[in-house]
Amino acid sequence: MEHEYALIGGMNRSQVGRYISLVAAAISAACVFVVLSLVDLAKTFGVNATIPPSLLSLLGAGAVFSALYWFFNRFAWRWAPVGKLLRVPDLSGCWECEGETLNPDGSTKQRWTGQITILQSWDKLRVHLRTTSSGSDSINAALISDPVQGYILLYHYKNQPRIGEADLRPHRGCAELAFAPDRLSASGEYFNGYGRDTFGRLQLKKAQ
Template sequence: MLNHEYALLGGVNRAFIGRYIGLAASIISGVIVFLVLSLIDLASTFGVAVNLPPTALSLVGAGVVFSILYMVFDKFVWRWSIAVKWLKVADLSGEWVCLGQTLKESGEVRYEWSAEVTICQTWDKIRVRLKTAQSGSNSIAAALMYDEAEGYRLLYNYRNDPRADQPELRSHVGCANILFDKSLMVGSGEYFNGHGRPTFGRMEFSRKGVAAAQG
C-alpha cells in the first residue's frame, strides 16, 4: 500500500509553499551561475583555459535546484518546530498505541480491542496503518485540520482486511475522526464502519513512548 496525498485545512496553502520554493530556487540558481561564470572569467585573466559545457550549467538550473529544495522541505524542513508553528501542520509520523471500544446502539461497550498504529507522513503524503490481532487497515484518503482552540484533527477513510485465519470477518471500509492535542502525544476520536462490518466506536491514540510511561 502506497502513501497518498492528504488535504490541509486551516494551515498554510501548499501552493504558497511551492511559490516560495520556486522563488528561492530561481535566486539560488542565479547566484550559482553568476559565481561559476565569474570564476571562469577570473581564470581567463590568469591565462587558464576553462571549457565548461552548457550541460554543466544546466545542472544548477532553477528546475534542478527546485527539485532538491522541495525534496529537502518535503522530508525534513516542514517538521522543524519553527516551521510547524508557521505552517500549522502536525507531524503525526511515528508509532502509536490505539485502545478501542466498539459500541452498541445504546452506547454501551460491546467489546474492547487494541491495535498498533504506524503513521507515515511527509509534507504532501500520509498513510495510517492500523494493525490488530485479527486484521489490518490502511488509509486511502485523509485530511489534516488545524484547530486553534483544541489542536489538530485527522480525518481519514480506510480499508480493512482481515487475516486469512479470520473467516468470520469481512473486508470493509470505514472512516475515522481523531483529535490530537497540541502536544501531539495523545489523541481521541470515533470510527464508523460500513459495507461489510456496520460497527462504530471510540479510539484513544498515544505515542508509544507515552503509552509505555503510562503503563
C-alpha cells in the same frame, strides 16, 4: 501506499511551492554568477577555462527547485519553527491504540487493542492499523488545523481481516482523531460500513 492528503487551515501548498520557486531562482542565479565570475577570473590569469553545458544545466532553476523540494518534503517541514509557520503537525510514528466498540445504546460491546503506524511527508500520508484479527490502511485523508480544537485527522480506510477470521468481513470505514497539543496522545471515534456495521471510540498514545 502513501496517498495525498488535504490540508485545511494550514498554509496553501501552492503558496509554499511559489516560495520554493523564488528561493530556487535566487540560488540558481547566484550559483551561475559565481561560476561565470570564476571563469572570468581564471581568464585574467591566462587560464583557458570553459564551462560544460551539463554544469549549467545542474545549476538551472528547475534542478535547484527539485533538490529544494525534495529536502523540504522529506525533512524541512518537520522542523518545529517551519511546522508552526505552516500549521502542519508531524504525526508520523507508531501509536499504541485502545479501541472500544459500542452498542447502539452507548454501552461497551467489545474492547480491543492495536498499533497504528502513520507515515507522513509534506504532501503524502498513510495510516495503517494492525490488530490481532485484521489490518486496515487509509485510502484518503484530511488534516485540519483548528485554532480552538487543535489538530484533527480525518481519514477513510479499508479493512482486511486476517486469514482464518471467519466472523469478519472486509469493510470500509472512517475515523476522526483529535491530537493533544504535545502530539503524544489522541482521542477519537470511528464507524464502519460496507461489510461491517460497527462504531466506537479510539485512544492513542505515542509509542516510545
